[in-house]
Amino acid sequence: MAPGGTPPAGLVRAAADLSGFLAEGTVGLADPDLLAAAGLLASLGSVVRAAELAVLIDLESRGTTSALAGVPTHAWLRSTGGLTPRQAKARLREAVAMVAHPHVAAALASGQASVEQCEGMLAGLTFLDDPDLAALFDAGQADAVEAHLAGHLTQDPDELRKLANHAVEVVAPEVADEIERRRLERAEARARMTRRLGWERDGAGSVYFRAKLPTLEGEELISLVGAHVGAALRRQRDEPADPDRVELSVAQLRADALVAIVDAAQAAGTAPAHGGDRPRITVLLDQATLAGRLGPGVLLDSGEPIPASAWRRAACDADLIPAILGGAGQPLDLGRTVRLVGADLRQALHLRDRGCAFPGCDQPPRHCEGHHITPWAAGGATALDNLVLLCRRHHATVEPDPASTPGSRWEVRMGPDGIPDFVPPHSRNAAGRRPRLRNSRYTLLHPDCTGPPGGADPPSGADPPKSPDSRRSP
Numbered sequence: 235m236a237p238g239g240t241p242p243a244g245l246v247r248a249a250a251d252l253s254g255f256l257a258e259g260t261v262g263l264a265d266p267d268l269l270a271a272a273g274l275l276a277s278l279g280s281v282v283r284a285a286e287l288a289v290l291i292d293l294e295s296r297g298t299t300s301a302l303a304g305v306p307t308h309a310w311l312r313s314t315g316g317l318t319p320r321q322a323k324a325r326l327r328e329a330v331a332m333v334a335h336p337h338v339a340a341a342l343a344s345g346q347a348s349v350e351q352c353e354g355m356l357a358g359l360t361f362l363d364d365p366d367l368a369a370l371f372d373a374g375q376a377d378a379v380e381a382h383l384a385g386h387l388t389q390d391p392d393e394l395r396k397l398a399n400h401a402v403e404v405v406a407p408e409v410a411d412e413i414e415r416r417r418l419e420r421a422e423a424r425a426r427m428t429r430r431l432g433w434e435r436d437g438a439g440s441v442y443f444r445a446k447l448p449t450l451e452g453e454e455l456i457s458l459v460g461a462h463v464g465a466a467l468r469r470q471r472d473e474p475a476d477p478d479r480v481e482l483s484v485a486q487l488r489a490d491a492l493v494a495i496v497d498a499a500q501a502a503g504t505a506p507a508h509g510g511d512r513p514r515i516t517v518l519l520d521q522a523t524l525a526g527r528l529g530p531g532v533l534l535d536s537g538e539p540i541p542a543s544a545w546r547r548a549a550c551d552a553d554l555i556p557a558i559l560g561g562a563g564q565p566l567d568l569g570r571t572v573r574l575v576g577a578d579l580r581q582a583l584h585l586r587d588r589g590c591a592f593p594g595c596d597q598p599p600r601h602c603e604g605h606h607i608t609p610w611a612a613g614g615a616t617a618l619d620n621l622v623l624l625c626r627r628h629h630a631t632v633e634p635d636p637a638s639t640p641g642s643r644w645e646v647r648m649g650p651d652g653i654p655d656f657v658p659p660h661s662r663n664a665a666g667r668r669p670r671l672r673n674s675r676y677t678l679l680h681p682d683c684t685g686p687p688g689g690a691d692p693p694s695g696a697d698p699p700k701s702p703d704s705r706r707s708p
Contacts, residue, residue, distance in 0.1 A: 358398025
């Protein structure tokens, strides 16, 4: 507020009445009255926004904030309204749009349309703001299109946005096809010009991505993610019931699908060279961390720390280079190239396992990683008898954790017939016995395989200390 300024008395009274309502609370309201209050408040919210936009457009046209506060309207709105710069500019654009679309503005001011419905109508009517498209209408037709749209306030915001095209077909059918053709062409060109991808590290173990894609490319990505999610939901449904299994939400499955798409691209090796080499990640580890395999690593490019479980798993088969540093930070080792499963060895691994080897899993080879049974960081060889094909989920399930209690995690053991067996945590068997399990796929692929030897491993006290774990079912 400018020095000496006084808001209109009606607004002061309205604000006081609302404050009084909040102070009284809603406990004493009967259910019908509570419902009526909710409807009235929704309507009042629209009226308040209409009044705010009317004031903003006057502030902008008069140059009031520049004259009295020394800043343009959007900057004043940002500081007084608690908005981001983007939100403040969007609010001012909304005020300008209301002037150009009086029927939408009237619907908002009457309280009959929500703010979101008006935003949907304005988004659908953008073709009226294009002089070339607006010129295709006869006198009064553009106004009639807007009026027709504003007469369908029972629709939700998305439906109102789409209904704008139907309004043209009703009011001006002779130009509807041409309007639609030009509108789509210009929308696509604008979408291509404004496409973007950005990310931000939150410092808490995650990266936020923000993306905007043209409709077709966006739908292609949605379809690809949806295919992965559908397959994951089917696996979740068909797996045997297990009280230890954590059901994943669709949002989590979508995130996993995006990672799977990245994994497939990395496995295909089709990415262009970057910085003189193919895309890869370097993790900095000190010598003591590598020896103990318990401490975190640091990503070279971003400086972000990652937990030991992440770099241990990635060190099996991802294009990740552990850069080993001595006590003074000097490079001691830049990784052994034989750590990665090469093309010939991977082919042999694919031929033997034909997919994720974990019992009950049917993920195909292209969605799997090569896992070192004896970890590479612990001296394990990159050889067929020390490797097993695992999907990302089950790779995390069996990756050894040196800090775990022996027998508390899933383990992989190579059978005498060269087929991998899996030993569950001792907690899954009341007697402490640990049966060796094997994916039934091997029985079909190798009918002469001897099967898991001995039927079960001894109780957990006799287990070797390098076993993996999971709280999830096979």
